[in-house]
Amino acid sequence: NAGVTQTPKFQVLKTGQSMTLQCAQDMNHNSMYWYRQDPGMGLRLIYYSASEGTTDKGEVPNGYNVSRLNKREFSLRLESAAPSQTSVYFCASSAYLTSGSYEQYFGPGTRLTVT
Amino acid sequence: AQTVTQSQPEMSVQEAETVTLSCTYDTSESDYYLFWYKQPPSRQMILVIRQEAYKQQNATENRFSVNFQKAAKSFSLKISDSQLGDAAMYFCASTSYQGGSEKLVFGKGTKLTVNP
Numbered sequence: 004n005a006g007v008t009q010t011p012k013f014q015v016l017k018t019g020q021s022m023t024l025q026c027a028q029d030m031n032h033n034s035m036y037w038y039r040q041d042p043g044m045g046l047r048l049i050y051y052s053a054s055e056g057t058t059d060k061g062e063v064p065n066g067y068n069v070s071r072l073n074k075r076e077f078s079l080r081l082e083s084a085a086p087s088q089t090s091v092y093f094c095a096s097s098a099y100l101t102s103g104s105y106e107q108y109f110g111p112g113t114r115l116t117v118t
Numbered sequence: 119a120q121t122v123t124q125s126q127p128e129m130s131v132q133e134a135e136t137v138t139l140s141c142t143y144d145t146s147e148s149d150y151y152l153f154w155y156k157q158p159p160s161r162q163m164i165l166v167i168r169q170e171a172y173k174q175q176n177a178t179e180n181r182f183s184v185n186f187q188k189a190a191k192s193f194s195l196k197i198s199d200s201q202l203g204d205a206a207m208y209f210c211a212s213t214s215y216q217g218g219s220e221k222l223v224f225g226k227g228t229k230l231t232v233n234p
């Protein structure tokens with residue numbers, strides 16, 4: 004069971020370049036998320052998708068776009084990368100459990116450096 | 119905006135001893151969930167323990183337990199019999215329901231060092 008997968012694991016970009024981070028989950032979850040993690044900070048929400056076909060801004064959406072391609076896949080695009088976007092990016096999906104609880108499942112992260 | 123505060127940027131503990139990590143949160147929701155995540159150097163986010171706000175009983179998972187004080191909006195993590203493998207960043211998080219989805223709000227983390 005792969006869970007949440009992200010590609011690539013590492014990426015170096017020059018200022019102004021564009022790229023897309025890919026995320027996929029095989030757990031049939033409706034909700035998916037993109038977070039960024041900077042030193043000394045916890046994870047901050049960039050965008051989320053409550054269900055296929057919908058996306059919404061989180062706490063730090065500027066400079067990013069997202070696409071919920073289908074139920075499995077949720078991509079994050081940097082149109083014109085800036086050094087301030089140097090960070091570790093996490094994708095997650097979530098589910099309400101049969102026990103009545105809730106959990107988010109995280110991918111392994113992508114370390115992005117913008118020079 | 120909902121906030122989660124971890125007031126201890128760093129903590130250390132001797133192997134086999136007990137340590138408590140603090141977390142406070144601010145929410146106006148009546149139904150929510152609280153979590154502690156562990157992040158080792160591999161950077162993988164690992165769920166340590168969760169607490170449903172509607173449950174009065176404190177959650178426990180083996181050596182990990184929480185002290186959930188709903189009125190005080192406090193959610194501390196106790197690690198008993200600390201092991202070298204417990205060394206990591208620990209993040210406290212709470213849910214916030216908006217736009218048809220639960221989202222997680224994270225604290226800034228506590229770096230735990232375990233001394234042999």
